[in-house]
Amino acid sequence: MVFSSLLFLFLFLPAVLALYYCSPRRIRNLILFLTSLVFYAWGEPIYIVIMLVSTLTDYSFGLLLDRPNLTSLKRKWIVACSIIVNLALLSYFKYADFLIQNVNTLLGTSIPLTDLPLPIGISFYTFQSMSYIIDVYRGTAKAQRNWIDFGTFVALFPQLVAGPIVKYSTIAEQLHKRTENIKMFAEGVRRFTIGLAKKVLLANNIGLLWDTISNTNPDSLTVLTAWLGIIAFAFQIYFDFSGYSDMAIGLGLMFGFRFNENFNKPYIAQSITDFWRRWHISLGSWFREYVYIPLGGNRRGLVIQMRNILIVWLLTGFWHGASWNFIAWGLYFGVILLMEKWVGLKLLFRLPRWTRHVYALVLILIGWVLFVFDQPSLILSYLSAMAGLNHQALWNNDTLYFFYTNIILLLILIIASLPKKQWPRKNELSFLHLVWYGFLFFLSVSYLVDATFNPFLYFRF
Template sequence: MVFSGLLFLFLFLPAVFILYYCSPRRIRNLILFSTSLIFYAWGEPVYIVIMLVSTLADYFFGLLLDKPKLSNFKRKCIVAVSIVFSLTLLSYFKYADFLIQNINALFGLDIPLTELPLPIGISFYTFQSMSYIIDVYRGTARAQRNWIDFGAYVALFPQLVAGPIVKYNTIAEQLHNRSESIELFAEGIRRFTIGLAKKVLLANNIGLLWDSISSSHPGSLPMLTAWLGIIAFAFQIYFDFSGYSDMAIGLGLMFGFRFNENFNKPYTSQSITDFWRRWHISLGSWFREYVYIPLGGNRHGLLKQARNILIVWLLTGFWHGASWNFILWGLYFGIILMIEKWWGLKLLSALPRWVRHVYAIILILVGWVLFAFETPSLIVAYLSAMAGFNDQPLWNTETGYFFYTNAVLLFVLVIVSLPKKQWARTSELSLLHLVWYGFLFLLAVAYLVDATFNPFLYFRF
């Protein structure tokens, strides 16, 4: 079940709202926990066991950490066991086949693959439960003694599928003391509608262009077609993922939760450092707080700082998927970030704003090539097409057709990606605004009724 589905919009979500708001406040976390389990179990019911096991394990690990007079050594052992347990579950379902494939290739073996489907949201709820254990160990959060409340935090369906990753110390108070209101609910509807429109009307439609271009071998693509294709992919993944984040934040508001922002106009960046402050903010924040800083951050000289950055970006790439191209993608950005940190940003600051922006966009688009293709030969072929090294013309009639049929959509995508004033807040909503958001919602629903193309790129992560 996904947010941009008719079943979710017109059956599951209304039923949850009725149950939630008709129930006494003391059992609303139970309602959220149980309905989140139903949401999670809809596609693969057996995987609900994995979530429950992970939730129970970290709940009890948290209680152990909260015991008085526990030695620091024992506390460290508990944290280590908890993290190993969580990462073992994640690794088995997400990385086992990757490991087997590489062992087979390296040693000429024929070990059968597990071929297990990836449990929905496992990368997100694993990181959330790990943040809980680490926060309790550090003393920045108290151990949660109510298993239902803790389960509601881990399984919370508004942000289970694609984040934003919610650290426990930012939401602990809201689990017990949150206020629902008509104003907050209205703001949530507004934010959810914006996200739904971004996903369904923008990401899905530009995704069709990317599918058309990427279905051809890169060696046959004219240079401008290759650039148009990766630009289409860049827009698709941004509006797809940020649309889901908007919907998650909107749903959280409807239930009284305030999640942190996950995107901040990333394609307006003027450096890669700036880009990663704006893209998937919750993931970057998680790695910075729980990996980069504990490793020493930038406190022990350039060599250790370089080591720490490369470790973080190796893990960032691997978090996105069990494939070498994701590792390469992470290291690619890690190396660029190191260069910018040491001297690149000083050099960029002397350049005109538009030059800095072009620099960032080109490097981002090259990164998306690494992200989009799992096969090294296709990555090289596509980059060659973008550089004009594949003995193809600059453009052909198909290139013109792609530009002509998608010109308006591309213009809208650019405009929506640019900085602008915040869309009307709840206190400023007028009849015109209500009509506008109603129109967006109906248009998105009409598209869903008739569409067969409704992918979610981050669903597999």
Template sequence: MVFSSLTFLFFFLPISLVLYYICPKKVKNLVLLVLSLLFYAWGEPVYIVLMIFSAISDYFHGLLIYKYREMKPSRAKLFLISSLIINIGLLSFFKYSDFLIENINYLFNVQINYLELPLPIGISFYTFQTMSYSIDVFRGTVLPQRNPIALATYVSLFPQLIAGPIVRYEVIEKELTNRTVSVKEFAEGVQLFIIGLGKKVLLANNIGLLWDEIQNQSISELSVLTTWLGIVAFALQIYFDFSGYSDMAIGLGKMFGFHFPKNFHYPYMSTSMTEFWRRWHMTLGNWFRDYVYIPLGGSRKGKWRLYLNLFIVWGLTGIWHGASWNFVMWGLYFAIFISIEKAGLLHFLKKCHPFFQHTYFIFFILIGWVLFAFDDYQKGLDYLASMFGFASNGFFDSLFMYYFYTNIVLLLIVLVAATPVWDTMREKFINKQARIMTVLLSVYYVCILIISTAYLVDESFNPFLYFRF
């Protein structure tokens, strides 16, 4: 089940809200847990066992880590290592087994059979959440959760279970046991959910059709401008797809009394690769910073150690996204640019005109998205060659003109939507004409919901891109 489905919008969500609000406070977590397991079981009933096992494992590991943290730190560390091994082991087994087998077969010329295990949806996200829980208990930044239902609710919470944002236990520790929802916050949650729905259904899905059309053409026959148009479409699709999910998740969280962290902040307004990762998938970047980069020494152990740490972090970031070499290349691509920026390029960019800064960023981020978009890295390299005229059908052709003119209105809409123009206008006018703006915004949200629903009636399947990670 996905948020952008009629089943979720008009059956699962309304029923969930009614059940949640009519039940007594002391059983709200249990109701949420059952609802979350049903949500997850809709597509993968077998893997409920895996999720429950993760919750039980981390529940007992958290208690044991806390018990020995002061008395016998070495024993507490062993329990922490045990927790990490179990979590990383499960993630590696289901996500990277066939990738490892593929490379062993290639390197040693053997024929080990692939396991062909279906990837549990959302395992990359909830595994990172459970690991952060154990680590934070060990560090003493949070107390262990003594109510197993509450911890299981945290692990399985359906609003952000599938594709984040990655919510650390410390963020919602208090809300797991004591939360309230005001009418204002509930309304804000509904509004944010509808905005996310519109991003996904109206923007991501439609601009994604343009990318699908272009990538399904023979790469050798694409003109330079067509390839650039295609990767621009992909960049916009993945942004509105993923940020749309995050908005819906954060909005749902507010409806149930949780405050999830922001995950995107207009990333395409960045002027450097470094800034981009402060705006894109912010919860993932913060996770790697706090649990990998800083423990490795960060920038405190000299210049060369800084660069090594960056390559380790970005290599892991790449492989976290998928069991394929193109994701590793994508991660290391960022490691190279962020290292160069830290070595002095950022200082140079700050002296340049903002137009040059932004042009530099857009040019190289689009090249990076090519590495991300093609699981077959050779195909990705061929696409890059076409982008620079080495294997293309000229600079532009009739196909480019067709795609451009038939999508120009959509392109303008998504490009403007990727900037803070709408937020600026809304804040400017809502203060001056509060009552009129309230009415207009209500109409605006209702229109998005109605139009999105109309689109969903004609679509049979529209999964989020990040579900595969």
């Protein structure tokens, strides 16, 4: 079940909201926990077991860490055991077949693949569970003694499937003490509606263009068609992912939770460093806090810092999926960030603003080619098409057709990617605002009624 489905919008969500607000406050976390399990089990019921194992494991390790008079060594062993269990589950379901394939290729063996479907959202809730243990170990959060409250944190359906990654210390207080009110609920509905429109009206529609171009042999693409295609994908993944984040944040507000922002207009970035401060903020902050800084960050000299940056970006790429293209994508940005850190940024900020912006966008678009194609031959062919090395023309009739039939949508996408003044400016919604958001919701639902193209981009995460 996904947020952008009629089943969720008109059956699951209304039922959960009614049950939640009709229940006494003391059992509302239980309601959220049970309904989150139903949400998660809708596609693959058996995978509830994995989530419950992960939840129970980290809950138990948290209680062990809370015991008095534990030696430092024992505390470290508890944390290590928790991380091993979490990463073992994640690795088995997400990376086992990748490892087997590579072993078979290198050694000529024929080890059978597991062919297990990936549990949806396992990367997100695994990182959340690990953040809990590490926060308790560091003393930045207290161990949660109520298993239902902890289960609610892990399984909370608004951010379970596609983030944002919520660190335990961020919502520990909210789990047992939060305020639900009309203003907060209205803001949640507004934010959810914006996210739904971004996903359904913008991402899905520009995704059709990318779907058409990406299914064409790259060797036959003109230069401008190839660039138009990867621009379409860039818009699709941004409005899809940020749309889901908006919906998650909106749903959280409806239930009294405040989640951190996950995107901040990334396509206005003037460097790759700036881009990664704006894109998937929760993932970047997780790796910075739980990997980069513990490795030493920038405190142990230049060589160690370079090593730490490359490790973080190798892991960032691998987190996204069990494929070499994701590793290449992560290292690609890691190398660029290293270059910017010690050479590039000093030169960049001497250039005009528009030049810095073009520089960032070109590198981002090249990065999306590495991200979206999982075969080296396709990556090279598509990059060749973008560079005009496939001996095709600059444009042809197909290019003009794609451009003319999508020009209005592209203009809307560009405008929607730019900063704008907050609307409404006040803390309350006027009648015109209600009409506007109602219209967006109506358009989104109308699209979903007849939609045959409503992809879910996070099945590999």
